[in-house]
Amino acid sequence: MNKTELIAEMAKKGGITKVDAAKALNAYVDVVKDQLAKGERISLVGFGTFSVVERGERVGRNPKNGKIVKIAARKVAKFRPSTGLI
Numbered sequence: 112m113n114k115t116e117l118i119a120e121m122a123k124k125g126g127i128t129k130v131d132a133a134k135a136l137n138a139y140v141d142v143v144k145d146q147l148a149k150g151e152r153i154s155l156v157g158f159g160t161f162s163v164v165e166r167g168e169r170v171g172r173n174p175k176n177g178k179i180v181k182i183a184a185r186k187v188a189k190f191r192p193s194t195g196l197i
Contacts, residue, residue: 118136147163150163157193157196163186164189165184166185168182
């Protein structure tokens with residue numbers, strides 16, 4: 112399912128227009144991005160938890176030439192699904 116199909120399904124199930132569903136979905140994505148940028152966790156009971164984790168520096172390999180390169184430490188978004196999700 113892509114974003115357009117998700118918006119159509121949200122509109123259908125919610126009894127709202129596609130425009131309103133798109134606004135709601137875009138607002139949700141923006142809030143999640145903003146909170147994760149602040150380092151906050153977002154927990155949705157029955158769905159899952161979004162969080163930010165720190166990945167340490169590590170060694171990788173360039174697939175083009177096989178040379179070993181250092182990959183810098185960085186923060187990444189993580190999603191842990193709820194046990195009742197599926």
